[in-house]
Amino acid sequence: ENIFDRSRMAPKTPIKNEPVDLSKQKGCTPERNPITPVKLTDRPQPDPWTPTANLKMLISAASPDMRDREKKKELFRPIENNKQETSDCLQYDMVDDSVVDEFEKQRPSRKQKSLGLLCQKFLARYPSYPLSTEKTTISLDEVASILGVERRRIYDIVNVLESLHLVSRVAKNQYCWHGRHNLGQTLKRLQEAGELQYGELMAFCQHKEQDLDYTFAERRKDTNLDSQDRPLLDFSEPDCTSASANSRKDKSLRIMSQKFVMLFLVSKTKIVTLDIAAKILIEESQDTVDHSKFKTKVRRLYDIANVLTSLGLIKKVHVTEERGRKPAFKWIGPVEFRGKREKPRGHSPTSDHLPEIQREACAPYQTCAGGKQKFTCHASLNDAQPCERTKKKLLSEPNSPHQGKRGNYHSDMFFCIPLACATETILNSGKNQSINSPLSLLPVPGDSDFCVKPLPHTLFPVVQSDLPGLSLPNGISSQALRPPVPEASKTENGKPTLLPNQPFLCFPSSSLFMLCGGLQESVLKESHAVAGNAGNRSAREWASPHKAQAAEVPVHSQKRSSHPCPSPCAPVDNEEPLAKKQPLEQSNVPLSLVVPKEPFESPEAESTPGSGSTSAVHLEAFHLDLTTPALEAEDKETTKSLDPQEQEKASQSKDPSEPSPGKEHICKENANQPFPPQYLYVQPTAGLSSLNFLFSANQAPGAVGLAASHLPSLSVPCVVVPSAALASFPLVCSPAIPSPLSPVPDSSFPAATSLNLGVSGLASTAPVFIGPTAVVPPKASQSPPDPQQPAQPPVHLSPVLARAGSAVKLDSPVYMGHPVTFLKLQQPLTAPLTPKSIRPAHHEAFFKTPGSLGDPIAWKKSEGIQTRNASSVQRRLEISTASTD
DNA sequence: CACTCCCGCCAATTA
DNA sequence: TAATTGGCGGGAGTG
Numbered sequence: 001e002n003i004f005d006r007s008r009m010a011p012k013t014p015i016k017n018e019p020v021d022l023s024k025q026k027g028c029t030p031e032r033n034p035i036t037p038v039k040l041t042d043r044p045q046p047d048p049w050t051p052t053a054n055l056k057m058l059i060s061a062a063s064p065d066m067r068d069r070e071k072k073k074e075l076f077r078p079i080e081n082n083k084q085e086t087s088d089c090l091q092y093d094m095v096d097d098s099v100v101d102e103f104e105k106q107r108p109s110r111k112q113k114s115l116g117l118l119c120q121k122f123l124a125r126y127p128s129y130p131l132s133t134e135k136t137t138i139s140l141d142e143v144a145s146i147l148g149v150e151r152r153r154i155y156d157i158v159n160v161l162e163s164l165h166l167v168s169r170v171a172k173n174q175y176c177w178h179g180r181h182n183l184g185q186t187l188k189r190l191q192e193a194g195e196l197q198y199g200e201l202m203a204f205c206q207h208k209e210q211d212l213d214y215t216f217a218e219r220r221k222d223t224n225l226d227s228q229d230r231p232l233l234d235f236s237e238p239d240c241t242s243a244s245a246n247s248r249k250d251k252s253l254r255i256m257s258q259k260f261v262m263l264f265l266v267s268k269t270k271i272v273t274l275d276i277a278a279k280i281l282i283e284e285s286q287d288t289v290d291h292s293k294f295k296t297k298v299r300r301l302y303d304i305a306n307v308l309t310s311l312g313l314i315k316k317v318h319v320t321e322e323r324g325r326k327p328a329f330k331w332i333g334p335v336e337f338r339g340k341r342e343k344p345r346g347h348s349p350t351s352d353h354l355p356e357i358q359r360e361a362c363a364p365y366q367t368c369a370g371g372k373q374k375f376t377c378h379a380s381l382n383d384a385q386p387c388e389r390t391k392k393k394l395l396s397e398p399n400s401p402h403q404g405k406r407g408n409y410h411s412d413m414f415f416c417i418p419l420a421c422a423t424e425t426i427l428n429s430g431k432n433q434s435i436n437s438p439l440s441l442l443p444v445p446g447d448s449d450f451c452v453k454p455l456p457h458t459l460f461p462v463v464q465s466d467l468p469g470l471s472l473p474n475g476i477s478s479q480a481l482r483p484p485v486p487e488a489s490k491t492e493n494g495k496p497t498l499l500p501n502q503p504f505l506c507f508p509s510s511s512l513f514m515l516c517g518g519l520q521e522s523v524l525k526e527s528h529a530v531a532g533n534a535g536n537r538s539a540r541e542w543a544s545p546h547k548a549q550a551a552e553v554p555v556h557s558q559k560r561s562s563h564p565c566p567s568p569c570a571p572v573d574n575e576e577p578l579a580k581k582q583p584l585e586q587s588n589v590p591l592s593l594v595v596p597k598e599p600f601e602s603p604e605a606e607s608t609p610g611s612g613s614t615s616a617v618h619l620e621a622f623h624l625d626l627t628t629p630a631l632e633a634e635d636k637e638t639t640k641s642l643d644p645q646e647q648e649k650a651s652q653s654k655d656p657s658e659p660s661p662g663k664e665h666i667c668k669e670n671a672n673q674p675f676p677p678q679y680l681y682v683q684p685t686a687g688l689s690s691l692n693f694l695f696s697a698n699q700a701p702g703a704v705g706l707a708a709s710h711l712p713s714l715s716v717p718c719v720v721v722p723s724a725a726l727a728s729f730p731l732v733c734s735p736a737i738p739s740p741l742s743p744v745p746d747s748s749f750p751a752a753t754s755l756n757l758g759v760s761g762l763a764s765t766a767p768v769f770i771g772p773t774a775v776v777p778p779k780a781s782q783s784p785p786d787p788q789q790p791a792q793p794p795v796h797l798s799p800v801l802a803r804a805g806s807a808v809k810l811d812s813p814v815y816m817g818h819p820v821t822f823l824k825l826q827q828p829l830t831a832p833l834t835p836k837s838i839r840p841a842h843h844e845a846f847f848k849t850p851g852s853l854g855d856p857i858a859w860k861k862s863e864g865i866q867t868r869n870a871s872s873v874q875r876r877l878e879i880s881t882a883s884t885d
Numbered sequence: 886c887a888c889t890c891c892c893g894c895c896a897a898t899t900a
Numbered sequence: 901t902a903a904t905t906g907g908c909g910g911g912a913g914t915g
Contacts, residue, residue: 110913113891140904152893155906172900172904252907274888296908302890327888 113149116306119157121147123310126177136177138167156253160307163257184334187265194262256281256297257304264314264331273319273328274301305329 111117122143130136140158144151158175161167165186167175259281263272278297308314313333318325 110889110891115890150893151904152906153891155904159906292909298888299890299909300907302888306890 114306115153115156115303116310118147118149118153119160119307119310122154122157126179128180130177130179130181132181137170138175138177140173140175156303157307159253160257160304161311163254164261164311166311187261187334190258190262191265194259194266253300253304256300257308260301260304261308261313264329264333265335267331270331270335271317271319271328272331273321273326274298274305275326277301 125143125146126136126138138158140151140154144154147154158167158169162169162175165178165182166180167177170176260272260277263277263280264270275294275298278294278301281297281301305314305316308329309316311333313331314329315332317328317330319328320326
């Protein structure tokens, strides 16, 4: 283990010494002895101190120069070096502070011992942007002794840094320092993941914090899913990670850290209050939040916040709310990640980084996939073969036990993220650009498949058989997913008319998105014009990622450290859409928490993306499966529920408008459809796998019994589409209503959707949208009735569905005509956001929905993963039901 | 008193 | 079994 250190260690060590001093900089005078400063004050005191001091002394004597030199060397880069150097200088200065320290020494105040200060010292020892070539190893023992603290403290720091991939565990006692080169990507991923998981929540929070809290509690179950999500977060680093290292289970601190960061990234205001964060982060299933638990969570958040503060990512602030002033933290780090701001230099991807880089750039998906394939799939979306692979995998794997495993990693989850991104975009969509990308995103996953495939096909009668797959839990996810894919392909092939016959369709989250996208079309269009192709791509990629996720799901990922993928999506995403999107989104809301994005966004994008993401996260397996299907659906799905998928596709195709290019094809085809079919679309909830179902207004409800078993039986025209990427399956019920969508201008998506559906076959009159997405509202408004009806059916279908129904009820009150809301969610995403236009409504809707969601929770618990899936589904359902209107 | 959050026990995991 | 990790919460420092 030490080996690594050897070469570098020497130099570094010295450096470290200096750093110590740094912490004190504030103090004042610069003096040389770094050692003295902080530590002295701290307690390490006598003993430790001495030793440390000695070391420092030695270092200072000899090393200072060494260190500098070395650093300089490392720093080769001009620019970065400059910065670093500067920092170094600072450090030195810090050291100098020793004088001041002396004063302080006498009384080591608590502050001096703070984790934040300790973290600063720790960070001072390493370059923010280390040369790629050089790997810096960190010896915990060494650092602990140098900094004069117990090792336990170092763990606190390292765990948080690890969550951001600034370091990775190489071996026992050994961590590898990566610096901030990939911070941008990591943040991006987190943002994406956050969108999926927390988008909804954020929205809620904004509206009703308290409610949210409750919601959260309810969702906690879902949260479990979150745990699964973790993986997502964990992007392990390729290089350093040692398989062994990862093992630890969950590492709450790591996960919490990532989630906490996600909240900031998802929050429009970039301000997160501790209490809200704690509530959101309390994963446990327990509804009741123990006060003690809450306190513990808050303690941890402080620990994390201190580290993040030291990293310059957040700062402490106070939010004055009605109830009073609350401690909060504001994100002051980068908001846009494309460029990876953090990485100043164009650092070459050096050895260490390379892997990651590659991942990011090209392979990211693969990487993530841990199951590389997954990513591949992603890519594959573009490439036929890969996709197929993924599909296969999905098919096979998904079914396999793994599904749920989180083990796999989160990375998978990440994949999902793309969706999230999309969502975000959507949110932003208000803004065209962003929107475009989002749309594209949404569509992408499925799109490519869908689009490619003839939308028309999509409509084939739903195969009930497919439904089975849908059946909740395990089977469902995998199956469902699978089917979709095949279907998609099939759709292309030919099963065009699904819709007509089928009462309802289940769309993979992706599909949903698609739908949403449709709604957003307008937006998309706008944006697309700009982004157009690019958007499509992104979409594809995303889609593929989803698939990948699905695929990956089965695969386990590495343990914590391994993160496979550096966010595949990121690369792509970052580029166009994301950047655009994000900015927009954020800007919007002032709320303390994340606020929902723009109304539009919320609706579609979110729904879709969110669902996808969510599902991915939570359900992973399920979602994955589902998603996969969508994407890959062709292969798999065909077998199973191709039809549904197709429908979904169709629906997607509807969406296509949004999606950009590829999708558009589909869309066009779909477009043919006169208009939105009526259906209810249920967004998948945020993180979880959500199943999106489209119910034809007509059939709606009852007819469709979604229950897994039912589905098949249902001869209904339902189509279940696996959400391609995500697991979530949005449900759409097409009521027979016609117009709801049309009204929805904003939500082009809905409209589009409806159209598609209608065209596809659903004759349902009024389309109802149920779903998190905002889209719904418009539709909903128009077709108020639907929601309920649809809801009922769902109930039949599966518990989930039922819930959905129930949820719907709940929702209904909330929304006025909006159907909305989604269910899911704990963290999910939520799509909550619905479209901007919707916003007001959305907000409410969301909230309300959540309430409805509560029921779902129960379900969730019922079964782990499955539950999750179900939950998501349920949620969706609920959403759908809710509002009708 | 409320907010922070240090400290370190001790369980879970590893080696 | 010993060592490493890290969850957790008592309770102290600060304002």
